Amino acid sequence: MSVFLDQNTRLVVQGITGRDGSFHTRQMISYGTKVVAGVTPGKGGQLFDGVVPIFDTVADAVRETRANTAVIYVPAAAAASAVFEAADAGLGLVVCITEGIPVLDMTRVLPYLHERGARLIGPNCPGLISPGKSKVGIIPGNICQPGRIGVVSRSGTLTYEIVHQLSTQGYGQSTCIGIGGDPLIGTSFIHCLSAFQADAGTDAVVMIGEIGGTDEQQAAEFVTQAMTKPVIGFVAGQTAPPGRRMGHAGAIISGSSGTAAEKMAAFERAGISVMRRPADVVPLLKERL
Amino acid sequence: MNLHEYQAREILARHGIPLPGGAVATTPEEARAIAARLGGPVVVKAQVHAGGRGKAGGVKLARDAAEAAAHASRILGMTIKGLTVRQVLVAPAADIASESYVGVIVDRASQRPVLMVSGAGGIDIEEVAARTPDRIHRLAVDPRYGLLPHQALGLALHLYRDVGQARAAADIMRKLYAAVYAVGASLAEINPLATTPDGQVIALDAKVVIDDNELERHPEIAALRDATAEAPSEVAAREAGLTFIKLEGSVGCCVNGAGLAMATMDLVKYYGGEPANFLDIGGSSNPRKVVDALRIITADPTVRAILFNIFGGITRCDDVANGIVEATRQLRLTVPLVIRLTGTNEELAVRILTEAGFSALTDMDEAVKQAVAQAGA
Numbered sequence: 001m002s003v004f005l006d007q008n009t010r011l012v013v014q015g016i017t018g019r020d021g022s023f024h025t026r027q028m029i030s031y032g033t034k035v036v037a038g039v040t041p042g043k044g045g046q047l048f049d050g051v052v053p054i055f056d057t058v059a060d061a062v063r064e065t066r067a068n069t070a071v072i073y074v075p076a077a078a079a080a081s082a083v084f085e086a087a088d089a090g091l092g093l094v095v096c097i098t099e100g101i102p103v104l105d106m107t108r109v110l111p112y113l114h115e116r117g118a119r120l121i122g123p124n125c126p127g128l129i130s131p132g133k134s135k136v137g138i139i140p141g142n143i144c145q146p147g148r149i150g151v152v153s154r155s156g157t158l159t160y161e162i163v164h165q166l167s168t169q170g171y172g173q174s175t176c177i178g179i180g181g182d183p184l185i186g187t188s189f190i191h192c193l194s195a196f197q198a199d200a201g202t203d204a205v206v207m208i209g210e211i212g213g214t215d216e217q218q219a220a221e222f223v224t225q226a227m228t229k230p231v232i233g234f235v236a237g238q239t240a241p242p243g244r245r246m247g248h249a250g251a252i253i254s255g256s257s258g259t260a261a262e263k264m265a266a267f268e269r270a271g272i273s274v275m276r277r278p279a280d281v282v283p284l285l286k287e288r289l
Numbered sequence: 290m291n292l293h294e295y296q297a298r299e300i301l302a303r304h305g306i307p308l309p310g311g312a313v314a315t316t317p318e319e320a321r322a323i324a325a326r327l328g329g330p331v332v333v334k335a336q337v338h339a340g341g342r343g344k345a346g347g348v349k350l351a352r353d354a355a356e357a358a359a360h361a362s363r364i365l366g367m368t369i370k371g372l373t374v375r376q377v378l379v380a381p382a383a384d385i386a387s388e389s390y391v392g393v394i395v396d397r398a399s400q401r402p403v404l405m406v407s408g409a410g411g412i413d414i415e416e417v418a419a420r421t422p423d424r425i426h427r428l429a430v431d432p433r434y435g436l437l438p439h440q441a442l443g444l445a446l447h448l449y450r451d452v453g454q455a456r457a458a459a460d461i462m463r464k465l466y467a468a469v470y471a472v473g474a475s476l477a478e479i480n481p482l483a484t485t486p487d488g489q490v491i492a493l494d495a496k497v498v499i500d501d502n503e504l505e506r507h508p509e510i511a512a513l514r515d516a517t518a519e520a521p522s523e524v525a526a527r528e529a530g531l532t533f534i535k536l537e538g539s540v541g542c543c544v545n546g547a548g549l550a551m552a553t554m555d556l557v558k559y560y561g562g563e564p565a566n567f568l569d570i571g572g573s574s575n576p577r578k579v580v581d582a583l584r585i586i587t588a589d590p591t592v593r594a595i596l597f598n599i600f601g602g603i604t605r606c607d608d609v610a611n612g613i614v615e616a617t618r619q620l621r622l623t624v625p626l627v628i629r630l631t632g633t634n635e636e637l638a639v640r641i642l643t644e645a646g647f648s649a650l651t652d653m654d655e656a657v658k659q660a661v662a663q664a665g666a
Contacts, residue, residue: 076502102473102502103395107432110400126602140602140633155548157600160632161653164600181547183397210548213397236551239536239558240567247532247547247569249502250397255415260555277556279654 001201002130002175003150003192004093004121005069009134012037012058012067012091014074014082016048020097021073024138025052028071031141033134037061058089069093071127071136076100079123083109087118094186095136096122103249106184113186120186124249126156126178139163139176147172149285150196152189153208154181154215154248158236161278162208169282174202181248183212189219197227204230204289206281207272209263211237212251216263220270230288233267234275235260290499293336295378296513297495301479304468306461307491311380320361323379324354330382333360338518339370340413347374350382375517383493388481389448390414391462393469395476401429402469404436404462406444410481436466448482449490457490458482472510473503522585529581531570538563539664541586541595541624543579545570545604553598556653562661565592570604579612580619587620594625596660598653601632610638614645625663629656 011028015021016038025048029035037055038048044056055061058070070086072079072095079098086094094113101123113120121128127137132146143160145167153159159178166173177192179185189207196202205227209216216235223231238260240246242253253259267274273284292300295313302308310327313336314320324331335347342348347369351357357379367374388410396403407425409417417424426447430436441459449455461482469477476498483493504511516524526533532547536554540562544550547569554564566586570578586595599609609630617626628649630638635651642649650656 077505100502100505102506103475103500104402104432104470104473104503107395107401111431111433138603143602143632153548155546157544157546157602157604158548158552160600160602161549161552164631183395184400208548210551215397218398234552236548236555238555239564240551240554241534241536244534244567245501246534246551246567249500251547251551277559277654278552 001199002133003195003199003202004119004177005128005130005134005136005175007133009069009136010034010036010065010067011136012039012061012065012070014039014058014070014072014086016040016052016054017043018073022048024073027141028135031135033136036065036067058085058091062089062091067091069136070095072096072098074098080105080109083120084112087113087116092118094118094120095125095127096120097125097127097137099124101182103182103184106182110184110186121177122180122185124182125180125185126159128175128177130175131173137178139178143167144176145172147174148201148203149173150192150199150202150205151176151208152192152196152205153178154210154250155208155236158278159208162206162234162281165278165281166206171282171285174199181210181250183250189215190222193219193222193227193231197229202229204232204285207231207233209233209235210248210251211235211240211246211253211260212258214258217266220266220272223270223272231272232275232281232284232288233272234278235263235267290501290504290514291338292497292499292513293338293376293515294334294495295336295376297497300468300472300497301465301492301495304464304471306464306479307489308495309381309383309491309493311378313376313378314361315365315376317358317362317365320377320379321354321358324351324357327379327381331357331379332382333357333364334378334380335364335367335369335374336376336378337369337372337374339372342369345369372518383483383491384486385481385493386484386486388483390417390478390480391458391465391482392476392478392480393466396429399429402432402466404428404430404444404466406448406462408448414478414480430466436463438463451488454484454488454490461490461492472497473500473507474498475500522588526568526585529578529585531568531578531582531585533585534567535589536564536566537591538565539591539593540660541565541589541592542598543568543570543582543586543595544598545600549598549600553596553653553657556657557596557661560658560661562664565589576608576612576615579609580616583613583616584620587622587624592624594627594660594664596656597626597628597630598656599630601630601635605634606630606632606638607634607641610641613647614641627656627660627663629653
């Protein structure tokens with residue numbers, strides 16, 4: 001079992017002929033993801049690598065290939081528009097890898113998706129992977145192993161670091177989800193925790209947060225109320241100065257709010273085992289399983 | 290990107306918000322001329338990206354042009370929170386009957402633009418929020434329809450009993466909301482929104498923060514950037530396409546990915562060291578970026594060891610290794626380098642580094658411990 005993504009995922013790649021889109025499409029296909037279509041306006045009718053049909057619009061791609069999931073690799077200036085298009089085409093899951101979408105664009109995108117019942121993962125995220133089944137995005141497949149640990153994170157390479165610790169010490173993953181480092185994102189920690197709690201293939205969850213906002217505090221509240229599975233948590237940015245954006249647009253301590261210390265305290269109050277460093281993940285999992 | 294007050298005022302004025310006139314001066318003589326033109330008492334305000342300007346002596350009232358020049362000569366060149374004042378705003382000193390606060394932020398929890406108003410204006414709104422949260426009124430706006438007239442009036446009636454003044458304030462709120470979307474702001478504040486003794490509602494101070502992701506489609510706003518108000522190393526990093534934030538410690542950090550970069554800094558602290566910087570070389574495999582990164586880190590004299598922490602996914606470890614070798618050819622490194630690489634093309638990277646006389650580790654904790662030890666020596 002897994003969440004959001006499995007063998008039935010039929011993927012359309014928006015921006016399939018771009019530099020990043022073409023590279024990662026090849027990676028996804030070689031991992032086993034069913035990439036059924038690509039979209040690049042003006043290149044409809046061509047084939048990508050002689051295999052994947054390209055369409056001018058997402059609606060065409062969905063009609064012809066029954067795609068049910070989209071991944072977006074288009075540049076920031078066109079990315080919000082690409083999300084609108086995917087939602088209009090009736091896709092239930094839209095994964096936006098693109099970094100740099102203006103936050104005011106997201107204030108318009110999110111209600112649009114909500115009204116159409118579409119789930120957005122990201123933007124500014126590495127995507128997700130259900131090891132051995134399917135991957136959508138850019139998470140390196142070779143560091144993951146099939147298994148029963150759910151991973152959810154606001155980060156990219158930090159997730160890889162922690163997944164690497166899990167895989168090399170015998171803990172495979174049901175699904176790893178990068179929810180993205182922007183202030184406004186489509187899928188929160190709570191959505192993922194709730195999905196992992198309901199997933200029969202997940203025994204425990206590793207949650208990787210960072211400074212900025214209150215998503216971690218709300219997630220801690222959710223864990224108290226609704227989770228029976230063990231949760232291990234990490235918060236990056238204990239040494240981050242206030243008022244500065246630490247790379248991710250959403251990683252900023254505003255005034256005295258959004259610090260790592262307050263998030264770690266909220267985790268502890270909720271019974272989440274708190275990692276002090278990435279290498280703590282496996283020892284803490286062993287305690288809780 | 291932060292804007293100076295005078296820049297924020299120009300944006301609001303362009304959107305029809307009433308503001309007393311004023312102009313920016315870089316010399317006492319210019320300040321004198323502006324004050325003489327305005328006539329009457331003026332306020333001279335330091336233009337730096339820092340709060341608490343008043344407390345630091347950067348805001349002074351002047352009765353006439355001569356006094357304005359005298360204040361300007363004291364304020365220009367003064368340092369406020371580490372930033373040198375190079376410009377002052379000279380504006381008419383308005384008589385004030387009351388002060389309120391009006392702001393627009395993009396709220397993460399509701400995922401909407403939120404209007405915030407408070408009768409407690411002229412002071413730090415975060416303090417008001419912490420101490421007397423019931424004195425702040427909030428409204429989450431549906432961005433498809435914008436701030437509707439009755440919503441703005443409802444908020445304004447929290448501030449003014451007089452319906453004429455409430456209407457004027459509501460009009461200002463709607464213009465402020467429109468300005469946010471027009472320039473791509475992540476925050477816009479009027480603090481204080483003031484009433485004059487003759488009953489007019491005017492904006493006296495303005496703050497606008499621009500979402501960095503908007504700069505590409507708003508070149509006219511991007512051109513407002515004041516590079517002299519930023520640390521030179523951060524300007525250099527931005528020009529090289531790197532995200533760099535200078536800190537006070539001695540362990541220079543060069544990492545791929547923002548989350549891993551933060552976790553690396555935290556681990557430096559965990560093992561008893563202090564990070565010298567945050568630096569994300571990004572996800573691309575460009576050896577040039579590594580050269581630029583090392584150039585920026587080594588320019589900091591407080592750095593006593595440099596730690597590379599690379600988790601190769603999209604970033605290829607061999608590209609980073611080539612970048613390190615190339616950089617050490619170009620730059621004279623006087624501090625030890627500790628390199629940790631794992632992931633894509635790790636074996637190739639280790640070979641490249643070994644041939645160039647470097648050693649490389651694969652364990653993050655081990656690398657951080659070594660870097661901290663080297664920086665302490």
